[in-house]
Amino acid sequence: MTSLENEITTAEAEFDAWHRKRNDALAEDFGLLTLTSFQWLAAEPSAVDLVPGLWSADLRVAALNAGASDGFVTYDGGTPVRGILTKTVAERSQTMWVRWCGGTEAVAVELARRDGRYLIRTRAASTPAQQDFSGVPVFDFDPDWIIKGSYVPYLSPQVARISTARSDTSLTAVLAGGITFNYQGSSYRLQAEFEPETGALRVTFRDATNGLDTAAWRFLDVPPPALDGTVLLDFNRAQNYPFAFTEYAVCPAPVAANQLPFAVTAGEKLPV
Secondary structure, eight states: OOHHHHHHHHHHHHHHHHHHHHHHHHHSTTSGGGBOOOEEOOSSOBOOSSSOSEEEEOSSOEEEEEOTTSOEEETTTOOBOOEEEEEOOOTTOEEEEEEEOSSSSOEEEEEEEETTEEEEEEEESOOHHHHTOOOOOBOOOOGGGEEEEEEEEEEEEEEEEEEBSSTTOEEEEEEEEEEEEEETTEEEEEEEEEETTTTEEEEEEBOTTBTTTBOSOEEEEEOOOOTTOEEEEEGGGOEEOGGGTOSSOOOBOOOTTOBOSSOOOOSBOOOO
16 A cells, blocks of 8 residues: 555545544534524523523623522532522533423523523433434545645734524624635635634635535634644535534524635535
C-alpha cells in the first residue's frame, strides 16, 4: 500500500468513527430526537405546556417558581427544586436545567438563549423519532472532498444579521475571517465564525444539493488554522443542523456569501 493509499484508508476509518459517534449522540436519552416542545419565556411568571411550575425571564436571567409537590429536581445532581430557581446562559448557548418527575415518565427541560430571549425546550425520556432512528444517511466517503484552503482573519470581526430555521427569530453572526479554496479550477470563498471553546472555525453554507439530497443548508467545522493560515475543509463531515431533525430548533442560516454554486456530494444527507 502506498503512502497516499494509507492516508486515504486512515481518513476513511476516522470518518466512519466520526459518523458512529454522531449517530450515538443523536440517539442518546434526552437527546435531540426526544425534543417535544419549544416555548419562549414571558416576563411575568406563567404556566407553560407539558410541565408544571411558573416560568419567566428578563434580559438577564430565567426563573422557575416550583412548588414542593411539582416534582422538579435539578438535571445534574437531582436536588429537589422548591421555590425560585434561576439560571443564566450565554447567547446562542443552551444547558439542561431541570427534570420533572411527576408524570408517567421523566421530562427534561433545557434552557436556551436566542437573540437575547430565553426559551425552554422539553425532552421526553424517549420518542418514536428516537426509537425509529437508524442513523443519519451520508454520502460515501470521498477523499476528493478533503480540500486545502487558506484562512485570512478580518482585521476586526464582521457582524451580520442572519435568518434562522424559525420565521420568528433572527440572529447575529460574528464572522472572524474568510476561507479561500479551489474546486474544479475555480476559486471560492466562505465566511467563517470562530468557535472560542475549540479554536476551530465554523462555516455554514448552501450548495446545489439542498432540498434534493440534503437539508436547506448545512455546516462544516474546520480545525484551527496552521500558522500560515492553511486549513483543511473536509466536506465529508458536513453536518445537518438540528432543524433537519426537529421543528423545535433555532438554527442559523448562512450569510448570503456562503452559497456554493456546485453540488457538495459529501457529508450528511437529509434525514429520513
